[in-house]
Amino acid sequence: xxxxxxxxxxxxxxxxxxxxxxxxxxxxxxxxxxxxxxxxxxxxxxxxxxxxxxxxxxxxxxxxxxxxxxxxxxxxxxxxxxxxxxxxxxxxxxxxxxxxxxxxxxxxxxxxxxxxxxxxxxxxxxxxxxxxxxxxxxxxxxxxxxxxxxxxxxxxxxxxxxxxxxxxxxxxxxxxxxxxxxxxxxxxxxxxxxxxxxxxxxxxxxxxxxxxxxxxxxxxxxxxxxxxxxxxxxxxxxxxxxxxxxxxxxxxxxxxxxxxxxxxxxxxx
Amino acid sequence: xxxxxxxxxxxxxxxxxxxxxxxxxxxxxxxxxxxxxxxxxxxxxxxxxxxxxxxxxxxxxxxxxxxxxxxxxxxxxxxxxxxxxxxxxxxxxxxxxxxxxxxxxxxxxxxxxxxxxxxxxxxxxxxxxxxxxxxxxxxxxxxxxxxxxxxxxxxxxxxxxxxxxxxxxxxxxxxxxxxxxxxxxxxxxxxxxxxxxxxxxxxxxxxxxx
Numbered sequence: 001x002x003x004x005x006x007x008x009x010x011x012x013x014x015x016x017x018x019x020x021x022x023x024x025x026x027x028x029x030x031x032x033x034x035x036x037x038x039x040x041x042x043x044x045x046x047x048x049x050x051x052x053x054x055x056x057x058x059x060x061x062x063x064x065x066x067x068x069x070x071x072x073x074x075x076x077x078x079x080x081x082x083x084x085x086x087x088x089x090x091x092x093x094x095x096x097x098x099x100x101x102x103x104x105x106x107x108x109x110x111x112x113x114x115x116x117x118x119x120x121x122x123x124x125x126x127x128x129x130x131x132x133x134x135x136x137x138x139x140x141x142x143x144x145x146x147x148x149x150x151x152x153x154x155x156x157x158x159x160x161x162x163x164x165x166x167x168x169x170x171x172x173x174x175x176x177x178x179x180x181x182x183x184x185x186x187x188x189x190x191x192x193x194x195x196x197x198x199x200x201x202x203x204x205x206x207x208x209x210x211x212x213x214x215x216x217x218x219x220x221x222x223x224x225x226x227x228x229x230x231x232x233x234x235x236x237x238x239x240x241x242x243x244x245x246x247x248x249x250x251x252x253x254x255x256x257x258x259x260x261x262x263x264x265x266x267x268x269x
Numbered sequence: 270x271x272x273x274x275x276x277x278x279x280x281x282x283x284x285x286x287x288x289x290x291x292x293x294x295x296x297x298x299x300x301x302x303x304x305x306x307x308x309x310x311x312x313x314x315x316x317x318x319x320x321x322x323x324x325x326x327x328x329x330x331x332x333x334x335x336x337x338x339x340x341x342x343x344x345x346x347x348x349x350x351x352x353x354x355x356x357x358x359x360x361x362x363x364x365x366x367x368x369x370x371x372x373x374x375x376x377x378x379x380x381x382x383x384x385x386x387x388x389x390x391x392x393x394x395x396x397x398x399x400x401x402x403x404x405x406x407x408x409x410x411x412x413x414x415x416x417x418x419x420x421x422x423x424x425x426x427x428x429x430x431x432x433x434x435x436x437x438x439x440x441x442x443x444x445x446x447x448x449x450x451x452x453x454x455x456x457x458x459x460x461x462x463x464x465x466x467x468x469x470x471x472x473x474x475x476x477x478x479x
Binding site for chain 1: 312338342393477
């Protein structure tokens with residue numbers, strides 16, 4: 001490489017010198033003993049919990065095809081066995097049949113309450129299916145859904161019935177236990193409240209019908225302000241006009257004093 | 270992206286490198302299976318090269334030893350995550366380079382250099398030193414020491430990334446593609462960094478380039 005004395009030395013040649021910089025043999029002995037100690041410490045070191053997680057992920061990533069296939073099979077199996085639910089015919093009826101007796105009674109009474117509603121829905125469904133001649137399948141489907149809704153309505157109705165029954169029976173028990181406290185003048189009877197409420201409530205009326213005629217209203221407003229001897233209506237009205245004119249005169253006088261006229265206003269000091 | 274990388278690797282990797290990578294992978298599998306002692310073979314095989322990179326990046330012998338050891342320990346600790354998508358040597362280099370870069374960024378203001386001696390059993394370096402000594406007419410040992418210091422100063426004036434590229438390409442002999450993999454950047458970036466770094470080094474070492 002350097003045989004030719006005329007050959008120019010390049011930057012690459014100088015950098016080659018860096019390759020020749022090497023530590024002595026003793027250095028490597030020390031290096032080896034140190035790295036062995038560090039390696040041992042790393043083996044003995046308690047690993048953090050996420051290291052185990054990352055190991056699991058690494059294994060899963062390495063064997064992702066068999067893991068993925070197993071997961072797909074497991075999901076399919078779970079879907080077939082557990083997600084069938086409401087589409088199976090016997091499944092919906094089972095909870096009602098196996099429920100305790102009071103609940104079953106409540107559901108039965110709720111079903112009786114909800115029966116007219118269900119009947120109305122059925123009528124709606126029939127009407128809808130009768131009306132829907134052109135987009136028949138869609139409308140018929142909606143109507144059938146409406147007709148199938150009663151289980152929800154039944155349960156809601158059952159809740160309401162049970163609650164109101166409970167309140168009524170508690171009230172009866174209370175009255176039986178302490179008749180003194182349950183007197184009508186302490187709590188009032190069931191009907192008293194409605195009667196008192198009805199007496200307070202005003203029947204709806206036309207708003208303009210309650211407005212007084214203008215003359216009567218004016219007289220009513222002026223009576224307390226005027227002298228007590230003016231008794232007749234005409235005298236009252238005349239006195240009012242005189243007073244009004246006097247107040248207008250006072251206003252114009254004050255406007256002249258401040259120089260206000262027409263569209264301008266000026267102050268004189 | 271992975272496919273592109275794999276194609277690039279296939280085109281660039283030489284048959285020797287491929288054989289080497291396969292041999293390394295077999296040892297890695299042994300370590301992954303629980304044979305801890307097998308990792309010693311990898312340490313002995315790569316310790317000089319890893320130390321050379323770290324030393325030329327830091328210009329400090331003690332720091333270089335610590336960082337090289339840490340790189341091997343990190344590789345040992347996380348070898349179960351190594352899946353062979355790149356060669357073991359590229360992976361190990363990446364660990365070493367990243368550790369060194371973070372060390373240099375943390376200790377940016379601290380600059381304490383300790384130089385190794387040039388071993389003149391390498392014929393190429395001996396001839397080079399002979400030629401330079403003849404041209405300058407200086408004493409051999411003093412000249413070599415001075416040249417080492419100047420080289421070190423010039424390397425330290427480069428940015429960390431430029432220094433890393435020069436070290437990996439000119440001193441360790443990695444290809445552009447391998448450097449791009451180790452530094453996680455494009456081959457174009459490696460080329461431009463190398464070109465810029467050489468220009469700076471040329472300007473710094475002009476008196477020796479005659």
